[in-house]
Amino acid sequence: MQKVSSIELGKQLGINANSIRKDISYLGEIGNCRAGYSLATLKESLIQNLNINRKRVVCLVGLGRLGSAILKYEQLSQNGFKIAAGFDTNINKIETIQTKVPLYPASEIALVVRRERIELGLLAVPGAAAVETAKRLIDGGIRGIVNFSAVVLRPEKGVFIRNIDLVSELRVISVITGFLDQNS
Amino acid sequence: MQKVSSIELGKQLGINANSIRKDISYLGEIGNCRAGYSLATLKESLIQNLNINRKRVVCLVGLGRLGSAILKYEQLSQNGFKIAAGFDTNINKIETIQTKVPLYPASEIALVVRRERIELGLLAVPGAAAVETAKRLIDGGIRGIVNFSAVVLRPEKGVFIRNIDLVSELRVISVITGFLDQNS
DNA sequence: ATTTGTGAACCAATTCACAGCG
DNA sequence: CGCTGTGAATTGGTTCACAAAT
Numbered sequence: 001m002q003k004v005s006s007i008e009l010g011k012q013l014g015i016n017a018n019s020i021r022k023d024i025s026y027l028g029e030i031g032n033c034r035a036g037y038s039l040a041t042l043k044e045s046l047i048q049n050l051n052i053n054r055k056r057v058v059c060l061v062g063l064g065r066l067g068s069a070i071l072k073y074e075q076l077s078q079n080g081f082k083i084a085a086g087f088d089t090n091i092n093k094i095e096t097i098q099t100k101v102p103l104y105p106a107s108e109i110a111l112v113v114r115r116e117r118i119e120l121g122l123l124a125v126p127g128a129a130a131v132e133t134a135k136r137l138i139d140g141g142i143r144g145i146v147n148f149s150a151v152v153l154r155p156e157k158g159v160f161i162r163n164i165d166l167v168s169e170l171r172v173i174s175v176i177t178g179f180l181d182q183n184s
Numbered sequence: 185m186q187k188v189s190s191i192e193l194g195k196q197l198g199i200n201a202n203s204i205r206k207d208i209s210y211l212g213e214i215g216n217c218r219a220g221y222s223l224a225t226l227k228e229s230l231i232q233n234l235n236i237n238r239k240r241v242v243c244l245v246g247l248g249r250l251g252s253a254i255l256k257y258e259q260l261s262q263n264g265f266k267i268a269a270g271f272d273t274n275i276n277k278i279e280t281i282q283t284k285v286p287l288y289p290a291s292e293i294a295l296v297v298r299r300e301r302i303e304l305g306l307l308a309v310p311g312a313a314a315v316e317t318a319k320r321l322i323d324g325g326i327r328g329i330v331n332f333s334a335v336v337l338r339p340e341k342g343v344f345i346r347n348i349d350l351v352s353e354l355r356v357i358s359v360i361t362g363f364l365d366q367n368s
Numbered sequence: 369a370t371t372t373g374t375g376a377a378c379c380a381a382t383t384c385a386c387a388g389c390g
Numbered sequence: 391c392g393c394t395g396t397g398a399a400t401t402g403g404t405t406c407a408c409a410a411a412t
Contacts, residue, residue, distance in 0.1 A: 005371065014338045017371095018405055025373050033372045033411045051362035058354065065253035070350070072249055075334055079351045120357055122350075143365075144357035146350070150259055154198045158364075160357050164348060166254070166306075166330070167263045170242065173304055173328035173344050178235035180342075181327075189393065201393095202383055209395050217389045217394045 005036030056081050057117060061109065061133050062124035063088040063097060066148060070122055071099055084116045089129075106133065113140025120144045127151040134161075189220030239266050243302045245293065245317050246309035247272040247281060250332060254306055255283055268300045273313075290317065297324025304328045311335040318345075 006024070010017035024031065024042070027049045031037040047053050058081050060070055070076075071086060086103045088094055094103040104112050112118070113136075121137040123130060123145055130149040134156075137145060144160040147153045153161045190208070194201035208215065208226070211233045215221040231237050242265050244254055254260075255270060270287040272278055278287040288296050296302070297320075305321040307314060307329055314333040318340075321329060328344040331337045337345050 007371085012336075014336060016405070019403090021372060022374080022404085029373085031372050034370060035412090036371065050359045051366070052355065052358060056354070056358050065256055066250075069249035069253050073350065075351050076354075079355070081351070081354055119361065120354060122354075143361040146353050146357065152197060160360050160364075162353050162357055164350075164353060166257065166348075167259050167265070169330050169346050169348060170240070170260075170265055170304060170306075171236065171263070173330065173346055174236060174240050175234045176344050177303065177327040180344075182235070191393085200383070203381085205394060206382085206396075213395085215394050218392065219390090220393065 002039040003032070003036045004039055004042070006031075008036070052080065054080075056119055057084045058120040058122060059083065059085040059087065059109075059113060059116075059118045059137075060101075060122045060124065061087045061106065061137065062126075062129075063090070063093045063103070064124065064126075067122075067124035068097065070124060071097070071101060081120075084118055085112050087112075106136070109133070109136040110140035113137060113142055118142060120146070123147040123149060123153075125149060186223035187216070187220045188223055188226070190215075192220070236264060239264050240304060241266055241268045241300065241302050242304040242306060243267065243269040243271065243293075243297060243300075243321075244285075244306045244308065245271045245290065245321065246307065246313075247274070247277045247287070248308065248310075251306075251308035252281065254308060255281070255285060265304075268302055269296050271296075290320070293317070293320040294324035297321060297326055302326060304330070307331040307333060307337075309333060 006017040006020040009020045024037070027045050029045060030041065060067055060083055063071065063086055071083065076083060083101050086099070086101050087106045087109050088103070089106040091105055094105060097103060118140070119142065121142045123133060125133050127150040130147060130151040130153060134145055134147070134153050138156055138159050142159060145153065145162070147161060147163045150165055150167060152163050155161055190201040190204040193204045208221070211229050213229060214225065244251055244267055247255065247270055255267065260267060267285050270283070270285050271290045271293050272287070273290040275289055278289060281287060302324070303326065305326045307317060309317050311334040314331060314335040314337060318329055318331070318337050322340055322343050326343060329337065329346070331345060331347045334349055334351060336347050339345055
């Protein structure tokens with residue numbers, strides 16, 4: 001039986017072992033005090049408690065360079081996510097891109113999201129289109145959005161939003177390393 | 185003279201106005217009590233205090249789909265970042281990709297990073313290559329890394345690392361929306 | 369002996385509340 | 391008045407320390 005200790009988990013994840021234990025304990029968990037956690041039991045418990053026991057249906061809006069990269073990103077399907085639809089305003093792209101994922105014009109976002117019961121949206125459109133596009137996703141009943149555009153989307157009732165912006169990330173690092181330089 | 189209040193800033197950013205004021209106050213700031221902050225003064229103060237008054241030199245490792253998308257991402261140069269080098273293990277890519285950015289084989293990472301005084305690295309390589317590539321960047325004296333691979337890079341002395349993983353982001357949203365569904 | 373689970377202590381960050389100023 | 395700046399209160403999360411379990 002495969003085992004893993006909080007210390008080992010912590011090392012792998014770069015997290016304090018105490019935190020690992022505390023977090024797991026919230027699941028009302030049963031680790032073995034002698035030999036750590038049973039891998040199978042822990043995994044099962046996490047799957048149950050975090051509700052990740054089924055594939056999630058996602059869609060992708062924006063089929064530019066970033067969108068195309070995401071479309072081909074195998075890690076998604078390997079980790080329980082299925083891209084059920086792709087959208088773009090450019091009809092040309094919809095007709096030329098080679099993929100098994102069904103592609104639609106952006107005008108049909110709300111319709112398709114509702115029909116296919118799509119839960120999450122990946123937003124890879126230009127900043128100028130982000131707010132409008134998000135609105136369409138929400139109209140279709142989307143539950144969450146990962147927004148890659150430079151525009152910060154404001155949280156909306158019942159829709160969880162995660163803004164990911166490369167420039168912001170770089171700025172964070174710039175500022176921190178700059179600060180370290182000054183104080184070393 | 186353009187003015188902006190903490191309330192307005194907060195709305196734009198989706199952040200509590202109190203936090204805005206407190207944060208700005210740490211800069212030893214002079215907002216006008218009647219009419220909010222002078223846009224020009226605030227901007228200048230932020231630039232000075234956060235040390236973002238010069239272009240930062242970055243490099244890009246991995247010229248696959250994601251890397252290529254980043255290479256063409258104009259927002260970078262528009263926000264004070266200059267891609268001074270691109271790297272890939274595949275010599276073919278280095279010779280065929282059309283760009284003004286100088287491209288080098290991955291074997292030269294440390295060399296070029298040091299020579300060009302590159303401060304930040306964008307890591308868009310497959311997970312399997314992430315640790316090794318990060319090591320080369322660090323050997324070259326890089327100060328920070330934005331890691332897009334699925335592998336979590338552990339913090340290294342003097343090198344600030346930011347892990348960005350699409351799958352993780354999706355999982356966060358999945359778990360949260362799933363939780364909301366159960367408790368609504 | 370190890371390693372979990374957890375109360376207690378600690379620390380950082382957010383929010384509150386309001387005095388002070390134009 | 392409206393808005394800033396900031397002490398005080400609160401919250402949330404991390405770390406500590408140790409008793410319990412095997």
